[in-house]
Each structure stands twice: as structure tokens, then as C-alpha cells.
Amino acid sequence: MGDSKNHMILPQIEEWFHSGVVGIRQARGKAGRRQLVIDPRPVGDLTRAEGSYGTPYGVVSARWTRRNGRYRLDVELPPNTTAEIRMPTGDHATHVVGSGRHTFTTRDL
Incomplete structure (x- = not known):
């Protein structure tokens, strides 16, 4: 087991x-x-x-939950960044937002 190369897959899983x-x-x-x-x-x-x-401008974070028939996405973007937010819904709603905290909700998928 000392020659195992399985640890090489961990970065791919994280990505x-x-x-x-x-x-x-x-x-x-x-x-x-x-x-x-x-x-x-x-x-x-x-x-x-x-x-x-981590980006050169700060940390970007995202968190989503599915509960009680609702889907919620919380996003935080560092200063001087923008993001295209793509909701995983039937109509694939898209929003473009700037830095700061943003919350999106919809019916569950």
C-alpha cells in the first residue's frame, strides 16, 4: 500500500x-x-x-439547500468581481450580480 497512487484523484474530486x-x-x-x-x-x-x-480579490463562497420544496442559493462575492448566477431550474434562470451577498430562492428542482 505504500506505493499507492490513489491520492492523486483527491484534487480531481475537490475540483x-x-x-x-x-x-x-x-x-x-x-x-x-x-x-x-x-x-x-x-x-x-x-x-x-x-x-x-480564494481569488486574488478575496474569497468567493456559495451554499445551496433543498428543503420543504424550496431551493435556496446564497452567494458571496469579493470586491471588484461579478458573477453570472445560473439557477438549476427547468428554465435555467440566469442573473448577473456584483460583489456582495446575494440570495436566490425557487421551488425545488
Whole structure:
């Protein structure tokens, strides 16, 4: 077991969690982490997930919950950043917001 290379998969799992389940990632083609995308992907019977990511401008965080037929997404963006928020709903509602704290709610998926 001392020669195991299984630990190499851990960063990939962490990346999938942050960019997939929680949904935090840099906007495509945008350098510097000023423009972000928050596109959470609730899977299976998960009822909540949260994560954060350090950027040169500060920490971005996202947390979502599914409870009592409601879906809630809380996002906090550091100064001098914007984010496209993509709600995981049937109509894929999208919102563009600036730095600060933002909350979005909808009926459960």
C-alpha cells in the first residue's frame, strides 16, 4: 500500500465538488478571476452543499439547500468581481450580480 497512487484523484474530486456540485468557477475566457460563474448542480438526494474559493480579490463562497420544496442559493462575492448566477431550474434562470451577498430562492428542482 505504500506505493499507492490513489491520492492523486483527491484534487480531481475537490475540483468536481467546487465547480460541479457547488458550482464556483471562473468565467470561460476571463483571466484574473474578476468574472465568475456560479452554476450549482445538485445531484441525487443531496440536500445541501457549500464551498469557497480564494481569488486574488478575496474569497468567493456559495451554499445551496433543498428543503420543504424550496431551493435556496446564497452567494458571496469579493470586491471588484461579478458573477453570472445560473439557477438549476427547468428554465435555467440566469442573473448577473456584483460583489456582495446575494440570495436566490425557487421551488425545488
